[in-house]
Amino acid sequence: MAEKNFFKAKQSLNIKGKLIDLSTPKVMGILNITPDSFFSDSRTKTIEEAIKKTEQFLNEGATFIDIGGYSSRPGAKDITTDEELNRLIPVIESLVREFPEAIISIDTFRAKVAEETILAGAHIINDIAAGDMDEQMFETVGKLQVPYIMMHMQGTPQTMQQNPVYNDVLLDVIDYLGKKIAALKALNIHDVIIDPGFGFGKTIEHNYDLLNRMEAFEIFKLPILVGFSRKGMIHKILGTSAAEALNGTSVLNTIALQKGAGILRVHDVKEAVECIKLVGMLR
Template sequence: MFNYNELMDAKRTRIMGIINVTPDSFYSGSRVDETNLLIRVEQMIKDGVEIIDVGGESTRPGAEAVPLEEEIRRTVTAVKIIRKHFDIPISVDTYKSEVARLSIEEGADIINDISAMRFDEKMVEVASHYKCPVVLMHMKGNPKTMQENPEYKDVVAEIVEFFDERIRYAKEHGVDKLILDPGIGFGKKLEHNLEILKRIEEFRKLNYPLLIGASRKSMIGMILNLPPEERLNGTLAVTAYCAMHSVEIVRVHDVKENKEVVKIIEAIKSIKNS
């Protein structure tokens, strides 16, 4: 299934496709239910997706938490259905250890935790037991409060410091397959998000793969003055930038378009200087 060592070695950008089994994610085009789940995943695979990311709780700014039982019903059911039909790496987007555990038992490969294993103290136990890769994301506050005037003296330096602590914590508990997500839009103003992207190479000192999730987010809407439904072009610009900087994973809603951008950028990069 998912080969973490290959992710570490290959300097190319993979497409992670978003599957939201939620009724309230910020972009309506990403929402699926059991009736169209397999159709959506099959299309993503045809379009070149390399990881499917399944989430059962919206973490948009201001979002309310979903009860554990409901998130299990949404997420674990979706993982089980996808794994029954497709041999594709599956990431589970959750900060709840029980959702992660049950999803892994049904065939998920990666834990994508927006809290970087801070919100549920048992998450690190699950990750250690199953030896699965974990996405550690930076977020200031929680989804309900994170956009209430976040401030930083140096956003990149503070995120690097945060990752240093989280990496130590993970490794102390036997979790060493890590992917780092600076958390575009999670407790950041527009200028913070742009600073993160501009200085993306500074995260390389941490020696772990990077993930960027900017697809159709408010950062793009603020720059272009467009709603989520009209932010594809802006998303593709960010993906191109990430591919130029060899970001290992971009998490996106629109697989085909983003995959084509990455292919063009990587074709350009592959030409050796004469």
């Protein structure tokens, strides 16, 4: 597909009238309001813990705080929309009061959750399903006119690691994202971030093939978010665990930055900021 069919190159996001410059990569800190996220140390059980962790992330240099109320780990338990909202809304409202300048992203694939969390004070929607798990998502984002992160995933969190197959993982993901971008453009949605979906419906070999050829996503002229943080594609190779995968996360973040990543979504903000600073010296 010719470049003219895509958005012009973007190096900023419009957050309620405030422009966020992405010419220097930024860090997104993960705040899991779930009891079953794959990395146990990331689970936040109370509002007080959420406030404390958010303060830490901001002090360490995070630009975005990504809050999730639905675990998307392989085989995760499905929960209702109401339960997801009950987890998210009190935390959002508290963070907005405590940190009015913080930029809050909501990790959800549900249009109703997207709308109600934005109305509660959040700023960005981070959708692991790129609209595939809720046909109202694109229309809702178009109505809200907020930045939208869309990720490639084969299957659902419950099925995605059950023998994922591709003709060519890079070309298949590019084709998928290209069609989604065209649909978003038709709805006049301008602030779009793409996420190749490392670890979502992909084997370890698929993940490293995508990373190795990640420069190809520059065809879209859109910001690229990557999320390797403490995932199985690291600790399964090293024969360790998520708790021991920080060093490997930093290695992959560094490679991704050199290949065009604009946002690092991580559990460990300080280390990701350091990766950005050091890679920046090469530019």
